[in-house]
Amino acid sequence: MPVIAISEKLSISPQPSIEDIRLLRDSGFRTLINNRSDREDSIQPGTRAQGQEARRCGLSYTFIPVTADTITEGDVRAFQRAVAEAEGPVVAHCQTGGRSLSLYLIGEVLDGRMSVGEVVEFGRSRGFDTASAAAWLERHAARRPQVKGFFDKRTWSVQYVVSDPVTRKCAIIDPVLDFDEKAGATATINADAILDYISDRDLIVEWILDTHPHADHFSAARYLKEKTGARTAIGERVVDVQKLWKGIYNWPDLATDGSQWDRLFAHGETFKIGSIDAKVLFSPGHTLASVTYVIGDAAFVHDTLFMPDSGTARADFPGGDARILWRSIQDILAQPDDTRIFTGHDYQPDGREPRWESTVADQKKSNPHLADVTEEEFVALRTKRDKTLPMPKLILHALQVNICGGRLPEPEANGKRYLKFPLNALQGAAWA
Ligand SMILES: N[C@@H](CCC(=O)N[C@@H](CS)C(=O)NCC(=O)O)C(=O)O
Numbered sequence: 001m002p003v004i005a006i007s008e009k010l011s012i013s014p015q016p017s018i019e020d021i022r023l024l025r026d027s028g029f030r031t032l033i034n035n036r037s038d039r040e041d042s043i044q045p046g047t048r049a050q051g052q053e054a055r056r057c058g059l060s061y062t063f064i065p066v067t068a069d070t071i072t073e074g075d076v077r078a079f080q081r082a083v084a085e086a087e088g089p090v091v092a093h094c095q096t097g098g099r100s101l102s103l104y105l106i107g108e109v110l111d112g113r114m115s116v117g118e119v120v121e122f123g124r125s126r127g128f129d130t131a132s133a134a135a136w137l138e139r140h141a142a143r144r145p146q147v148k149g150f151f152d153k154r155t156w157s158v159q160y161v162v163s164d165p166v167t168r169k170c171a172i173i174d175p176v177l178d179f180d181e182k183a184g185a186t187a188t189i190n191a192d193a194i195l196d197y198i199s200d201r202d203l204i205v206e207w208i209l210d211t212h213p214h215a216d217h218f219s220a221a222r223y224l225k226e227k228t229g230a231r232t233a234i235g236e237r238v239v240d241v242q243k244l245w246k247g248i249y250n251w252p253d254l255a256t257d258g259s260q261w262d263r264l265f266a267h268g269e270t271f272k273i274g275s276i277d278a279k280v281l282f283s284p285g286h287t288l289a290s291v292t293y294v295i296g297d298a299a300f301v302h303d304t305l306f307m308p309d310s311g312t313a314r315a316d317f318p319g320g321d322a323r324i325l326w327r328s329i330q331d332i333l334a335q336p337d338d339t340r341i342f343t344g345h346d347y348q349p350d351g352r353e354p355r356w357e358s359t360v361a362d363q364k365k366s367n368p369h370l371a372d373v374t375e376e377e378f379v380a381l382r383t384k385r386d387k388t389l390p391m392p393k394l395i396l397h398a399l400q401v402n403i404c405g406g407r408l409p410e411p412e413a414n415g416k417r418y419l420k421f422p423l424n425a426l427q428g429a430a431w432a
């Protein structure tokens with residue numbers, strides 16, 4: 001039976017017979033991985049008989065069945081983990097060895113150690129047709145949305161257009177409506193830059209998404225809905241934020257059922273941007289309603305994690321909670337290591353250029369609020385730091401607009417719109 005070495009630790013082979021398993025052991029292999037479902041044909045021994053024989057011969061045995069057409073990234077990661085954790089050398093098989101080879105090669109490309117062209121050549125030189133692995137990788141590349149960030153210097157906010165290169169459909173995330181509190185003036189400079197980008201590229205806006213009701217700027221969701229006709233959405237717990245602030249603003253007419261948005265997303269709900277799958281993670285802690293949008297391989301985490309040199313978001317707004325924020329962050333970090341993380345703010349430490357993209361792996365490795373930090377340590381450091389932070393200068397301006405989905409207050413009889421502020425309603429005065 002031909003056994004072909006494909007890395008220092010891993011070899012592949014076609015289906016071994018029961019007798020072959022002992023021969024594999026005798027030639028030094030310590031682990032056998034079976035990538036074949038049971039009962040594909042009548043002569044394969046099947047996982048039960050194979051497992052028994054492998055164990056009898058002192059080999060570790062792992063069963064990760066896949067079919068060529070339905071391999072998932074989860075299968076690839078499970079295969080990588082099995083090889084990494086196994087005692088080597090390892091031999092993996094399916095019917096011909098082709099599927100085992102595909103699992104290995106796809107993992108190499110996903111981790112950036114090989115290109116798709118190299119995969120094809122690697123297979124050819126070893127007598128395998130790797131067209132299905134190459135096709136898998138091309139499909140996967142199409143699952144990688146294009147992400148354009150727009151930085152607003154005035155509020156250090158990052159707004160996004162996330163698009164599907166195949167269908168040209170896109171979502172806008174966390175757009176900012178400009179506001180100068182000294183002049184009481186609003187403008188649509190940021191939102192219009194987003195609209196220009198969209199029209200230059202012939203994108204079709206499907207969604208206008210907010211990650212949470214922002215406390216430091218107005219949302220431009222309403223304005224952009226009027227311009228594009230796209231649907232607006234936010235996390236369903238926004239109703240709790242509405243109830244909380246309805247009391248603070250003493251605002252009996254405020255509807256607290258989330259009816260200001262076209263859709264309220266629950267934890268785990270899925271939707272699509274063109275052909276790309278998106279899902280919603282409930283990520284409270286910074287606010288009661290915060291969500292993360294995971295779109296293809298990109299997670300829009302807004303005010304949970306900042307760049308790895310900038311720590312995490314504060315948890316001391318009304319409805320905030322450092323321990324709950326910690327748990328939300330752990331859920332984000334449970335995404336695959338190569339997930340792209342797009343933050344909602346960058347406060348430019350030491351005046352460096354604004355940056356907003358990292359990965360789960362970067363965050364785990366170098367965010368000082370997370371790397372080698374326990375839950376208790378995080379809660380302590382977050383609480384201590386939050387005591388030193390003044391309230392955002394626009395919190396009272398912003399919430400009354402953002403709990404209405406970015407609608408400015410209705411004009412009064414003279415045609416002018418007015419904001420309303422409670423006095424002595426918030427903690428955190430400059431002298432407190
Ligand atoms: N100086 C800013 C502060 C804004 C602020 O508090 N940002 C929140 C996110 S909405 C935060 O988490 N800040 C973390 C920090 O400042 O360390 C303002 O007044 O707008």
Ligand SMILES: [Fe+2]
Nearest residue numbers: 214215216303
């Ligand atoms: Fe925020």
